Amino acid sequence: MSTNYRTGFGEFLKLSVTNTFGTEEVDLSASLVEFSYYEDIFSPAIAATISIIDAVSLRESLPISGGELMNISFRSSGDEDSEEISTQLYLYRVSPSIKLNEMTEGYMLLGTTKELLTNEQYDRQIHTASTEFPAHEVVNHIFRNNIQKISNKECFIEETTEGTFRCVFPSFSPFKAIDLICAEAKSTKNPSSNFVFFERSDGYYFVTLQKLLKKEPIETYYYHQVSESLQSNESGVSDYQKIIALQEIRSNDILDASLRGGFSGITQTVDILSKSFFTRDYSYSRDFSRVSHSAEPDERGRGIYPVITDNTIREFASSPTKQTFVSTDSRVSQLDYVRERDPTMAQTFRRVDEFDSLETATTHQILNNKMMLMVHGNTKLHAGETINLVLPINNMRNSGVGDTNPFKSGKYLITAVAHRMDDMKKYVTVLECVRDSMEERIEPEEI
Numbered sequence: 001m002s003t004n005y006r007t008g009f010g011e012f013l014k015l016s017v018t019n020t021f022g023t024e025e026v027d028l029s030a031s032l033v034e035f036s037y038y039e040d041i042f043s044p045a046i047a048a049t050i051s052i053i054d055a056v057s058l059r060e061s062l063p064i065s066g067g068e069l070m071n072i073s074f075r076s077s078g079d080e081d082s083e084e085i086s087t088q089l090y091l092y093r094v095s096p097s098i099k100l101n102e103m104t105e106g107y108m109l110l111g112t113t114k115e116l117l118t119n120e121q122y123d124r125q126i127h128t129a130s131t132e133f134p135a136h137e138v139v140n141h142i143f144r145n146n147i148q149k150i151s152n153k154e155c156f157i158e159e160t161t162e163g164t165f166r167c168v169f170p171s172f173s174p175f176k177a178i179d180l181i182c183a184e185a186k187s188t189k190n191p192s193s194n195f196v197f198f199e200r201s202d203g204y205y206f207v208t209l210q211k212l213l214k215k216e217p218i219e220t221y222y223y224h225q226v227s228e229s230l231q232s233n234e235s236g237v238s239d240y241q242k243i244i245a246l247q248e249i250r251s252n253d254i255l256d257a258s259l260r261g262g263f264s265g266i267t268q269t270v271d272i273l274s275k276s277f278f279t280r281d282y283s284y285s286r287d288f289s290r291v292s293h294s295a296e297p298d299e300r301g302r303g304i305y306p307v308i309t310d311n312t313i314r315e316f317a318s319s320p321t322k323q324t325f326v327s328t329d330s331r332v333s334q335l336d337y338v339r340e341r342d343p344t345m346a347q348t349f350r351r352v353d354e355f356d357s358l359e360t361a362t363t364h365q366i367l368n369n370k371m372m373l374m375v376h377g378n379t380k381l382h383a384g385e386t387i388n389l390v391l392p393i394n395n396m397r398n399s400g401v402g403d404t405n406p407f408k409s410g411k412y413l414i415t416a417v418a419h420r421m422d423d424m425k426k427y428v429t430v431l432e433c434v435r436d437s438m439e440e441r442i443e444p445e446e447i
């Protein structure tokens with residue numbers, strides 16, 4: 001980092017709003033109360049909010065009526081080498097104003113990406129029943145022909161899919177069409193096929209949660225107890241790596257896991273045309289190792305363990321807790337009569353039954369251990385990245401106070417991020433992080 005870098009402070013390279021006529025641009029940095037920028041892997045679009053104090057009748061003079069262009073660019077203060085977050089959003093809402101006195105009022109401007117606001121209808125000529133592609137290529141077609149023509153953003157297809165995808169989207173928006181594909185696509189590498197489609201400042205991503213979990217951590221953050229070594233900076237931890245605040249949002253809710261199929265589940269499937277019924281099941285204890293996890297094995301291949309103990313699994317996951325029903329044409333597609341007359345059926349049948357229960361369970365496992373933390377502002381932190389957390393163990397009985405907690409520490413996936421800056425340019429990053437495994441097995445404490 002630059003020698004002029006100031007931990008916990010940021011700077012705007014640009015923060016302005018341009019009216020819908022394109023004739024006037026107003027700098028908002030002088031009126032700023034608080035700024036927030038959001039990314040979320042479960043949201044197809046980024047968003048931002050700008051809280052301002054208006055003493056120049058901006059709403060009437062610009063005017064602000066919705067649809068205005070918001071130019072946003074910021075970075076860590078004094079660090080010329082830091083990554084910049086730059087984007088153009090469009091104002092979709094103005095919050096009700098609060099009168100501060102007879103001359104000023106405060107309100108909030110809310111913006112999101114133009115592609116989401118346009119919500120253009122899906123171009124059905126791009127993909128018809130006679131034009132068949134793998135699901136990931138269909139996503140790319142939809143993006144290039146419907147979304148990219150509105151902006152210059154890129155779509156990063158991080159993972160390929162099995163078979164070909166045949167579907168007609170009547171009166172669907174591009175985002176709704178891609179959302180349907182995420183639910184239907186089967187990954188060539190990840191059995192649970194937990195596909196997500198989301199936007200970051202650098203573009204859009206179509207990828208599975210398991211692929212994201214495999215990414216190398218970009219930062220390591222520490223939550224230390226107060227000690228002389230830390231105060232004197234002898235710990236080797238930089239100021240920007242220190243966690244300001246930490247809250248565990250969710251941890252090992254076995255009742256919710258049972259209700260949602262996090263431990264075990266059955267998918268009942270029917271192929272109406274071939275009059276076939278069949279069942280696929282998922283078991284937490286049997287299938288946990290089939291998919292990728294946030295923990296990494298050591299040199300011996302050890303170190304990926306469920307967040308639920310073996311005893312709990314045997315007690316509460318001995319029988320399926322959730323049952324779902326799906327329809328497919330997978331059986332009829334294998335009949336000789338059909339394959340002779342329509343060879344494409346061998347690749348275009350619905351595959352959702354092959355991963356439905358596994359996808360449901362792994363999604364719940366990932367979201368069932370959620371941590372919220374605040375760190376000093378860092379523009380390298382985006383949704384979909386991974387970080388390492390080093391957290392202390394809560395144990396005052398032993399001499400090893402401050403030892404690393406082996407069950408809470410490790411690699412976490414950032415599912416959502418908020419970059420926040422106030423009028424004093426104080427800059428923090430709030431992260432929502434999840435994981436689905438541990439690096440050490442939970443064992444009973446020896447007394």
